[in-house]
Amino acid sequence: MSIEMKILGISAHYHDSAAAVVVDGVPVCAVQEERLSRHKSDAAFPLSAIEWCLEHAGIEPAALDAVVFYERPMLKFDRILTCALRAFPHSWSAFPKAMKNSLGEKLWVRGIISSYLGVPGRKILFTEHHQSHAAAAFLTAPTRRAAILTTDGVGEWATLTVGHGERHPDGATSITLLREIRFPHSLGMLYSTFTAYLGFAVNEDEYKVMGLAGYGRPTMVDKVRKVIRRTPDGAFALDLDYFEFHTTARRSYSSKFVELFGPPRNRYEPIDLQTEDGQRFADCAASVQRVLEDMLVEIARALHEETGLSDLCLGGGVALNGVANARVLAESGFERLFVPPAPGDAGCAVGAALYADRIHFKNADREVPDHPFWGPSVDGLELARIAREDSQIVDELDEHTLIDRTADDLAAGRIVGWMEGALEFGPRALGHRSILTAPHSAAMRDRLNRDIKYREQFRPFAPVVPIEAAERYFVLPSGGTRLARFMSGVFPVRPEWQGRLEAVTHVDGTARVQALERDMAPRLHALLEAYAQRSGMPVLLNTSLNLAGEPIVNRAVEGYSTFLRSGIDVLVADRTRVTKRGSYLTKRKEEVHAQEA
Amino acid sequence: MHQSAAVAQFDRLLAPVHRWIWRNDERRLQKLLRFGETEVDGGRDILRAAEVTRDPLLRRLYLVHAVDEHRHGGLFRRRAAALLSAWPSSSRPTFQADWISPGGHGLDDLKVDEETDDTMLAFLHLSEKAAASRFTVYRDVLQSDLGTRAVFEEILHDEMFHMNYTLTQLVRVSPERHRHHLWRARLRRIWKGYLRLATALAGVLGGLLLTIQYFVLLPPFVWFARRAERQEPRGWTPISPARNRSLMNEY
Numbered sequence: 001m002s003i004e005m006k007i008l009g010i011s012a013h014y015h016d017s018a019a020a021v022v023v024d025g026v027p028v029c030a031v032q033e034e035r036l037s038r039h040k041s042d043a044a045f046p047l048s049a050i051e052w053c054l055e056h057a058g059i060e061p062a063a064l065d066a067v068v069f070y071e072r073p074m075l076k077f078d079r080i081l082t083c084a085l086r087a088f089p090h091s092w093s094a095f096p097k098a099m100k101n102s103l104g105e106k107l108w109v110r111g112i113i114s115s116y117l118g119v120p121g122r123k124i125l126f127t128e129h130h131q132s133h134a135a136a137a138f139l140t141a142p143t144r145r146a147a148i149l150t151t152d153g154v155g156e157w158a159t160l161t162v163g164h165g166e167r168h169p170d171g172a173t174s175i176t177l178l179r180e181i182r183f184p185h186s187l188g189m190l191y192s193t194f195t196a197y198l199g200f201a202v203n204e205d206e207y208k209v210m211g212l213a214g215y216g217r218p219t220m221v222d223k224v225r226k227v228i229r230r231t232p233d234g235a236f237a238l239d240l241d242y243f244e245f246h247t248t249a250r251r252s253y254s255s256k257f258v259e260l261f262g263p264p265r266n267r268y269e270p271i272d273l274q275t276e277d278g279q280r281f282a283d284c285a286a287s288v289q290r291v292l293e294d295m296l297v298e299i300a301r302a303l304h305e306e307t308g309l310s311d312l313c314l315g316g317g318v319a320l321n322g323v324a325n326a327r328v329l330a331e332s333g334f335e336r337l338f339v340p341p342a343p344g345d346a347g348c349a350v351g352a353a354l355y356a357d358r359i360h361f362k363n364a365d366r367e368v369p370d371h372p373f374w375g376p377s378v379d380g381l382e383l384a385r386i387a388r389e390d391s392q393i394v395d396e397l398d399e400h401t402l403i404d405r406t407a408d409d410l411a412a413g414r415i416v417g418w419m420e421g422a423l424e425f426g427p428r429a430l431g432h433r434s435i436l437t438a439p440h441s442a443a444m445r446d447r448l449n450r451d452i453k454y455r456e457q458f459r460p461f462a463p464v465v466p467i468e469a470a471e472r473y474f475v476l477p478s479g480g481t482r483l484a485r486f487m488s489g490v491f492p493v494r495p496e497w498q499g500r501l502e503a504v505t506h507v508d509g510t511a512r513v514q515a516l517e518r519d520m521a522p523r524l525h526a527l528l529e530a531y532a533q534r535s536g537m538p539v540l541l542n543t544s545l546n547l548a549g550e551p552i553v554n555r556a557v558e559g560y561s562t563f564l565r566s567g568i569d570v571l572v573a574d575r576t577r578v579t580k581r582g583s584y585l586t587k588r589k590e591e592v593h594a595q596e597a
Numbered sequence: 598m599h600q601s602a603a604v605a606q607f608d609r610l611l612a613p614v615h616r617w618i619w620r621n622d623e624r625r626l627q628k629l630l631r632f633g634e635t636e637v638d639g640g641r642d643i644l645r646a647a648e649v650t651r652d653p654l655l656r657r658l659y660l661v662h663a664v665d666e667h668r669h670g671g672l673f674r675r676r677a678a679a680l681l682s683a684w685p686s687s688s689r690p691t692f693q694a695d696w697i698s699p700g701g702h703g704l705d706d707l708k709v710d711e712e713t714d715d716t717m718l719a720f721l722h723l724s725e726k727a728a729a730s731r732f733t734v735y736r737d738v739l740q741s742d743l744g745t746r747a748v749f750e751e752i753l754h755d756e757m758f759h760m761n762y763t764l765t766q767l768v769r770v771s772p773e774r775h776r777h778h779l780w781r782a783r784l785r786r787i788w789k790g791y792l793r794l795a796t797a798l799a800g801v802l803g804g805l806l807l808t809i810q811y812f813v814l815l816p817p818f819v820w821f822a823r824r825a826e827r828q829e830p831r832g833w834t835p836i837s838p839a840r841n842r843s844l845m846n847e848y
Contacts, residue, residue, distance in 0.1 A: 038645050074848035085815060085822035095815075096807035100800070110847065125844035161836070179833040231832030268630060268678055360844045389653035549637065557648045565644075565664055 005363060006059050009353030010113070011070040011132070011345050012045050013106045015203045018346035018425075019049035020374070021057040022353040025366035027140075029056045030374040030425045032346045034551040038558070041204055042551075045105070045112060046349075052376060061117040068356040070348035071129035073109045075156035077102050079183055087247035094248045125360065127352045129155025130316070133343070134175055136351025137315030138165035139358060140368045141338035147307045148175065149300060152188045152316035152344070153203070159186035160235075162303050165313065171364030175355070184246040185237045187292060188318050190228055193243060193252040194288040198281050199265035202252070203317075210321055211459040213289035214508040215273055216282030223260050224291040234302050236295055271456065282458075293324045300332035310335040315351070319343035320427065322490040322512045329479055329489065336479045339488035341372030342426030350374075350425070371520050372430050372486060375423025376554055380574025383419075383556035387571075393579040402575055403523070407530035410438055410540065414569040415452065417545050419559045420523055421574075424552070428487045429544035430514060431464060431524040433552050433559070435568065438503070439463050439541040445503040448541070451567030454548040462487055462512040463504035464542035466528050470515040473497045473539055484515035503541050514542060605730040616738040622684070625745065626677055633673035639724075640666030645709040646717050652770065655714055658762055662721075665755045676748045715771040719782035722763035727786075729756040 009020040012033075020030035031053065033039075033046035054061060080098050084091045105112065110124050127135070133150035144167045151160040163177035183189075191209065192202045200208050227242040242260065245252035258264060265271065265281050272278040300312060312334040319325065319339045329337040340347055357363050380396070387394045397405065409416055415437045424430050435452060437444055439461075449455055465473060467481050475492040476484065483489035490512045493505045504511050518525040532538035545559055546552045547566055553559045556573045563571040563580065571578045608615075619625050640663045647659030709717070736749040767775045 038641070038648075068844070072847050074846075078848065082822055082825075084811075085819050086826050088815060088819045088822075089812075092808060092811055095811045096804040099807050100803055122845075126847050127844060163836075176838070177836045179835045181832070182829070182834055185831075233832040235832035237831050266681070268674065268681060270678075356844060386653075386656070390657065550641070555648075561644060561648055561660060561663075564660055565667075 005065045005357060005361060006057070006063060007353045007356055008050065008053065008064050008067045008117075009070065009349040009351070009356075010046060010050065010067065011348040011352070013043055013109075014345060015041050015043050016344060016346040017043055017046040017049065018342075018349040019046045019053045020349040020353050020425075021053045021059065022350070022357055023057060023059075025354075025357050025363050026368060027350055027354070027374060029053050030342075030350050031376065031423065032342075032425070032551075035375060035423060035554045038551060040549060040551045045116070047116060050117070056376070061119055064117070064119055064123065066123050066125050066356055066361075067113050067117065067119055068125045068127060068352040069109050069113065070127060070132040070345070070352040072126045072156055073107050075128070077107055079154075079157050083184070083246050090247045093250065097249050125356050127355050128158070129348065130158045130161040130177065130180065131175070131355055132348035132351035133315035134161065134163065134165070134177060134313070134351070135355035135358075136340050136347040137313035137319075137338060137343065138175060139173070139354040140340050140350065140370075141311070141313050142367075142370055143311045143313070143336070143338060145309055146311035146313045146338065147303050147309045147334070148177070148313045148315070149296075149303060150177075150315040151296070151318040152186075153192055154183045154186055154189065157182045159183055159188060160299070160316075162299065164307050164309065167365045172362065173358040173365045175359060181235050184240060184243070185235075187228075187236070187295060188316070189243070189245055189252070190238060191288060191292055191318070191321075193245060193257075194284065196252045197257070197261065197264045198285060199267035199269070199271075201267075206317075207320065208456065208459060209285045210289060210323055211456075211506070212271065212282050212285040213323070214286075214460070214506045214510070215458055216279065216284070216286030218286045218290040219283045220261065220287035221290050224287045226260065227257065228291065228295070230295075230298075234299070271458065273458070289321075289323060292318070292321065293327045296324050297327050297331045300328045300334065304333040311338065312336070313338045315340065315343050315347070317344040319488070322488055323510070325483060326477075326480075326489040326491055329483055330477050334479075337483050337489075339483065339486065340426070341424065341428060341430065341486040343488075344427065347426060370485075372424045372426055372428070373422040373432055373521075374425040377422050378419040378432075378554075378556050378559070378573045380556065380576035383560055383571065383573040383578060384576045386557055386560055387576075387578040392581055395577045395579075397575055397577055399523070399575065402572065402577060403526050403530050405577060406527055406570070406572055407534055409570050410436060410527075410531050411534035413438055413444070415448070415567060417559055417563050417568045417571040418524070418527075419545065419553070419556065419571070419573040420521075423554050426486070428514075429542065429552055430486060431516065431521040431542065433545045433554070434464075434524075434542045435545050436464075436527075437541045438535065439501050439539050440503060440535075440537075442502040444541065447567065448503075448543065452547070453543065458507075460506040460512065461504050461541050461543050462514060463501065463539050464514040464516055464524070464528065465539045466525055467515040467517045469532075469538050470513065473501065473537075474511065474513050476513075476515075481515045484513045485517070485520075487512055487514040489513070500537065501539060504539070603730065604733050605727070608730045608734045612734050612738060615734050619735065619738055619742075619745075622680070625742070626680055629673045629677040629680070629745070629748075633670045633677065636666045636673060637670035640664075640670065642707050642709050643721070646712070646721075649710055650714055650717075652714055655718075655766060655770070658766065662759055662762075665759070669752050669755065672748050672752065676745055679744065715767060715774070715778045716782065718763050718767040718770065719775070719778035720785070722760060722767060722779070723782050723786055725756055725760040725763060729753060729760055732756060 004024045007022045011018050017033040021028050031049045033049045034042040036048040084095045110121055113124050114121055130150045134148045138148050148163045148165055158180040160181040161177045165175040167173050195206050195209050196202050227239050228236055231237050242254055242257040244254045384394050418434045418436050421432050424432055490510045492509055493501055493511050498505045528538040544552045643659050644663040647656045650656050732749050732753050736746055739746040
């Protein structure tokens, strides 16, 4: 057994590739490939992420004790081939695509890792997809014993697993997955099918379905329950007559599905909730959301009764559904619910590395820092240099003045791009790469949607509040502040505050709140307090620092380009504060045109 | 250093084909939607170029360019939406949302981080020139659809600016070797065109071979697969503790 074991975890090839390094049992860095390559949801082998992680950790590839891939490629291929056989001859058009897709790169993971990194094949390990999810959820959570529930679209064969994990007094760790539900029966695929039906991009836009659900009524629950049914043993099964995702790559739902729910939405037509069709789509979203929640609650409740444990660790892409998470917490019987900041496939890079460390190598348990900030740090001086080259207004301030000036900006209704420290790992901006603004008026929400995020009106924005003040503004059940730590739950805004929190209150009176502990992001916490002195309320709107279709920014220069192309008024990186001079890009174009002429 | 949007001989020859393509409403819609996506994708690459260059003037110009491309994407999408809304709802074409995200990047993908300022400018100049030539033809063949024609007209105005600034800046950053870079970029475009063609051809051949194998090799195993499926229990499947003992296996 190595004294200081160095393990690289990798997730790749399907969506949101990532790499992570664990040294001596503790993660030291992790980053999604998209943040470096700047291709949203980049699924390519995460070479840039690996290079950054190794450089950051100061490790040569040869010094790695193991490289762990987050799933078993051959087992996945087995599923793809078996599904093609089962669907014969209907799978004839999907088969060549599936084979070309798998045989190109995805099947030869050991060789690819070996050739890129120069590590011998024996050092390359493979966890199962849902083991990685389970490890990412349990081994990063501050709990000794917990039930584990993982659920996503599909891994190799499993789509949902239940089990439990334990940190034993002697330092040993165990993760036991007891049983699974297998492809094609999948809660994730059910939700993704509705995502496609509603005209959104699968594996990207599921959160839009959740946002749209707030505008609908669950009038089609009975219809949804026709396509997914409970089995006598408490699991569920899809009625495959309504689906095509298991037989073809062309579309995920069948004609029978369309007969049941009506014509699908054309992705190029905006959703108009005033029309009959628009309301039907919202009702459809509300119905599938309700069924998903019910299923998760029932499975979690049964798991609680079976294990008798008070904590539940939830992993997999479905764990990004904050509305469902809140219901699981409130109704399943578990007292605490732990969802990691990256519950999806990217987080499996951390999960796979930790699983290898604790379970395969049997290293003693170590406490894992309870924050999401594992990526590259921002350089305020870089921002100052670039902004000065462009003759922007640049201030380099001490900490106290910076907080005061930014709080003044926010109180004056300005929109602030906020970059500090290490980049978040996972899909949420949790205060290190955020757009912050006052949360009080609906006009601000509309301005953000129109001038910054360029996105649908029905999508809500999230608030950030110090943990000690969270319950004053939001109705948090017992354990709610934990779920709100990484913005993993959606909770009601207290009715008396909804009028002053219009920009972050969804149409159904809820908000995906982040309850911020001072230790996790001290500077943002100080900003919230400074803002409270001006507005009387320590709540800010917090949304990710990126524009539509782009990954969250990483470096200062990316924040700067986002700042210039949008309606952000002030950009802060570390101790550098930049204020925009007028409509900068338009002016430049006119100047250049004049020069050219 | 100014250039006007001269129509390439090749595009001029293809004008009747373009006229035929744009005459059909559904094809026109598809084209506009695809252009919308291409412009936005191109805008992202140019944005990346703005983020990686160390030259402040280029950064500013690239940002202007990226914003233009994004706006063009919006113009194409809005025009497509307008055409779509005018369509009778009974015969409205449906476009499926992609339900599997693409993995990795295609051959045509520009690796902006690996480009230098001069190679990037040469590449952009030729791309913009080709686009301006093609868009001029589209504008000319769209005499019966004034709305779409106006979109191309507006975009052409920007393309001219892009075409000219990229050449001016190329001469500035590489006064001695700008012609060399342009020739290299031309050869690269030809090579990439060949690769695209070869990949498409290989894809068709590969697909054909795999389809033949599907019908010849798979049938004997279908029965086994279906029998196994029938024997699979619905609902929960227990996970054997022995299953995950070793992390060495890929299966």
